Amino acid sequence: MSTVMFVMSLLLACAMIASAYVALRGQSLSMAVLAAGAVSLFASVMFVLLAAPDVAMTEAAIGSGLTTFLFFFVMGRVKGGKDD
Amino acid sequence: MIKKFVALLLLAGLGLMFVGLLLGFTPDQVLNTTASYYADHSVEDTGAANIVTAVIVTYRGLDTLGEVTVLFLTATIVSLILTQPRPSGTPIIGVAEKKALSSGELLQTGTRLLVPLVLLFGVYVFVNGHLTPGGGFQGGAILASALLLLLLSDPTKRFNHRLISRVESISGILYVVIGVLGLVLAGGFLDNRILPLGAFGTLFSAGAIPVIYTLIGLKVGAEFSSMMVTLSESRDR
Numbered sequence: 001m002s003t004v005m006f007v008m009s010l011l012l013a014c015a016m017i018a019s020a021y022v023a024l025r026g027q028s029l030s031m032a033v034l035a036a037g038a039v040s041l042f043a044s045v046m047f048v049l050l051a052a053p054d055v056a057m058t059e060a061a062i063g064s065g066l067t068t069f070l071f072f073f074v075m076g077r078v079k080g081g082k083d084d
Numbered sequence: 085m086i087k088k089f090v091a092l093l094l095l096a097g098l099g100l101m102f103v104g105l106l107l108g109f110t111p112d113q114v115l116n117t118t119a120s121y122y123a124d125h126s127v128e129d130t131g132a133a134n135i136v137t138a139v140i141v142t143y144r145g146l147d148t149l150g151e152v153t154v155l156f157l158t159a160t161i162v163s164l165i166l167t168q169p170r171p172s173g174t175p176i177i178g179v180a181e182k183k184a185l186s187s188g189e190l191l192q193t194g195t196r197l198l199v200p201l202v203l204l205f206g207v208y209v210f211v212n213g214h215l216t217p218g219g220g221f222q223g224g225a226i227l228a229s230a231l232l233l234l235l236l237s238d239p240t241k242r243f244n245h246r247l248i249s250r251v252e253s254i255s256g257i258l259y260v261v262i263g264v265l266g267l268v269l270a271g272g273f274l275d276n277r278i279l280p281l282g283a284f285g286t287l288f289s290a291g292a293i294p295v296i297y298t299l300i301g302l303k304v305g306a307e308f309s310s311m312m313v314t315l316s317e318s319r320d321r
Contacts, residue, residue, distance in 0.1 A: 053218075054218060056216060057222040061225035074315065
């Protein structure tokens with residue numbers, strides 16, 4: 001693995017950890033859902049760097065795309081939470 | 085206090101385990117036996133340029149059938165729970181309120197521009213699954229995301245449930261029929277050599293793999309779509 005690739009994956013790993021922290025500790029629920037989607041997005045770029053484009057496509061389409069909106073649909077249905 | 089201490093202790097133990105694993109990790113210099121078999125023989129066995137597809141659709145075809153079944157069960161359960169008959173006489177709340185909330189010019193125009201392209205890209209991904217990265221699951225998810233875009237731009241839009249479930253069940257049945265045909269005509273269940281392998285690297289090659297992946301793509305797309313459509317429509321109650 002070349003130095004550029006190493007630095008890029010290090011940055012991606014830091015970004016993943018940062019967005020995961022936001023997802024756990026963030027103020028609002030929708031912010032947390034978006035941050036969880038961002039974790040998936042960074043993970044899919046990481047999969048491309050690790051030479052697994054098939055997994056990357058699945059992660060990008062399902063993990064960061066559909067799942068995020070599924071969360072929003074469900075949040076629209078379970079209205080009335082206290083810390084919404 | 086003691087609870088926190090136990091949690092910290094557990095975390096420290098877990099961290100120690102991972103550090104041990106990390107320090108003892110050396111990347112494999114050669115492929116293991118199974119992987120090297122796939123790398124050496126997948127071209128002559130299946131004719132697929134993408135080894136990942138060869139493994140998913142033929143060598144481990146039964147697992148893929150199981151995965152598709154799990155997804156089917158999930159979609160079925162979602163629609164079973166969410167589509168309960170509305171008590172007669174209750175007014176449909178929400179539709180009028182939704183009409184007032186327009187999704188905006190940007191999203192509507194963007195959707196009109198993007199949906200055909202996204203659909204085309206999804207079909208491209210699963211039809212070329214044996215040549216390029218991607219395949220039925222990815223292509224199906226991309227098809228469903230086009231539908232999601234339509235739903236976002238117009239939440240009151242209604243989709244044809246009957247059509248979605250027809251597509252889903254017909255492609256599922258055809259998938260199993262092709263699997264059984266492989267048992268009769270070729271070497272085993274879901275063997276792709278029921279059709280000629282063709283010239284390596286062209287669209288019509290690799291036997292039944294493009295057919296199977298097209299069916300999986302349609303099935304997965306229909307399942308995700310039905311899940312989203314049911315979730316978005318159930319808000320009317």
